[in-house]
Amino acid sequence: MIFTVAIDGPAAAGKGTISRALAARFGFAHLDTGLLYRAVGAKGGDPVAVARSLQPDDLARGDLRTLEAGQAASRVAAIPEVRAALVDFQRRFARAEGGAVLDGRDIGTVICPEAEAKLFITAAPEVRAHRRWLEVGGDEEKVLAEVKERDARDMGRADAPLRPAADAVILDTTGLDIAEAVARAENLVRDRLNRL
Ligand code: C5P
Numbered sequence: 001m002i003f004t005v006a007i008d009g010p011a012a013a014g015k016g017t018i019s020r021a022l023a024a025r026f027g028f029a030h031l032d033t034g035l036l037y038r039a040v041g042a043k044g045g046d047p048v049a050v051a052r053s054l055q056p057d058d059l060a061r062g063d064l065r066t067l068e069a070g071q072a073a074s075r076v077a078a079i080p081e082v083r084a085a086l087v088d089f090q091r092r093f094a095r096a097e098g099g100a101v102l103d104g105r106d107i108g109t110v111i112c113p114e115a116e117a118k119l120f121i122t123a124a125p126e127v128r129a130h131r132r133w134l135e136v137g138g139d140e141e142k143v144l145a146e147v148k149e150r151d152a153r154d155m156g157r158a159d160a161p162l163r164p165a166a167d168a169v170i171l172d173t174t175g176l177d178i179a180e181a182v183a184r185a186e187n188l189v190r191d192r193l194n195r196l
Helices: 013-026 034-043 047-050 058-059 069-074 082-096 109-112 125-136 140-156 177-196
Strands: 004-008 029-032 101-105 119-123 169-172
Touching: 004 029, 004 109, 004 125, 013 101, 013 119, 013 177, 029 082, 034 047, 034 058, 069 119, 069 140, 082 101, 082 109, 101 109, 109 119, 119 177, 125 140, 125 177, 140 169, 169 177
Parallel strands: 004 101, 004 119, 029 101, 119 169
Antiparallel strands: none
16 A cells, blocks of 8 residues: 655654654654754765765764754755755655655655645644753753744745645644644544545
8 A cells, every 4th residue: 555644844843753653553654854854964064965875874873853953954955956865765755565654844745745644733833942942951942043943944945845735734733732633643644544
């Protein structure tokens, strides 16, 4: 069975948690596409050359989850040649036999417009910053500023800007706990599976 779940949305909206839960629940493979951009940004050097020669080891570095790696990722992610170099890998993953969940910014719009289920997960910036701060610690105001800066760059870039696909279901997790957000996402996927 070929079945793609596209999960898009701004930083720290809950995409990762929801994607992992969906993959476990339905037995699908999961790809955190942000990790690709984080790995390119973290490696340094010419980002286009790095994106074209990215290796599995590059994704296993321990420092890809930091605020700095997030900022570096969103800077290299605005370069069209970097995005182009990462498209084929993501498309193959999305359409591989057995079902796949991909989370990112442009999965439902660019990488896999034909995805059978599309979710756009969002939440108020303050709520997202608080969640990210619980993970990374430090100064919460700085985390909020970082989240807002990254949102603005991701939404404002010319190539594959962050926006919901026309056929995406919007899930605002501002007032939801994890269990409720996951339950709603599961309902959507179950509904789309029933339509096959
Ligand atoms: O999701 P995560 O916070 O790990 O993504 C880091 C950055 O990578 C994002 O801020 C965004 O600029 C970029 N990204 C992207 N397209 C994706 C996934 C991530 O441009 N599909």
